[in-house]
Amino acid sequence: MKPNVTSHAFSVAPMMELTDRHCRYFHRQLSARALLYSEMVTCNAIIHGDRDHLLAFNAAESPVVLQLGGCHPQDLAECASIGQQYGYAEINLNVGCPSDRVKSGRFGACLMAEPELVARCVEAMNKAVDIPVTVKCRVGIDRNDAYEPFYDFISTVHQGGCDLFVVHARKAWLDGLSPSENREIPPLRYDFVHRIKQELPHISFVINGGIDSHDLALDLLSHSLPALDGVMLGRAAYRNPFILSEVEQKYYGVEEADTDRTTAITRLIPYIDNELKHGVRLGHITRHILGLFQGQPGGRLWRRHLSENAWRSGAGSDVVLEALEIVHNAASRSAA
16 A cells, blocks of 8 residues: 555645646645646546646645546556656546536546446556556446445455545436536435445545535534545635645644735745746636635725736736735725
8 A cells, every 4th residue: 555645634736727836826825735737637648748838837835636547557657757856756547527518528427337347447557656556537437326336336446456535425427427527416426435335444535515605514524433534625715826825724724824815825936936947828817716715805906907817918926916905995994
């Protein structure tokens, strides 16, 4: 059994077209300990594409998990090895995405119907790397609402060498629902995750799906005995990223200084300036910070200023500083 070198107490979910390297760098300014994930990257893209573009990241983002999409053990082993070389702390296999594109490639949630294949994939990756290999899955697919197939899937894949599962506590409909509908319509079955932790206490389980607050997350963590091993938030953390500033205190019992919104942006400015020098457009970075002042005085003005100006030709970090000044002025007026 490989040592799990990262803490999974709190993590931000892998989200396609959202959790890119700019997003992760920003999130790291708000939490030093939250475990961050890449977007899902397919084996075909890594093997045949621009690896630096797909996999390179700033060391300040660490620890980062590389999520892979694929179903061929040899390809996954090769890509896991490449991911380790790039400095990822862990390799995660996507067995939860329900999109048509993913299904047509025979990976994602459809693999829940092939636990023996998933076990072989995990085994091959484990042989290729020294870092942990984990799986992100659902509790079931299509019309199968029973607990037993979920249990069988977990126990079979565990035999392939997976000691940690991130479980989106909904089943996935592979036909008839869009990916966004699959995040909302199938009912949540947190009870499945708590039950399997009780029945397989030697395996680590991180719970995901429908978690929109720290209160709910902490309740889910402690609901079963033994307790679950971690919680993963997705769009709730993306839309309101400042909730990441509470991670250290709520999940690790550590008070972190300088986690206010202004400090997070101040820390981001040198990164922005450096990225712009390498041809990145400002909007590709600022799209991830639009929700920072959600619910705060001036929050709408913040989003408006960035949205209207960040994509303009030649836009620089001064746009972000202007937006910050607008927020500060609005807060002063609100306090007066």
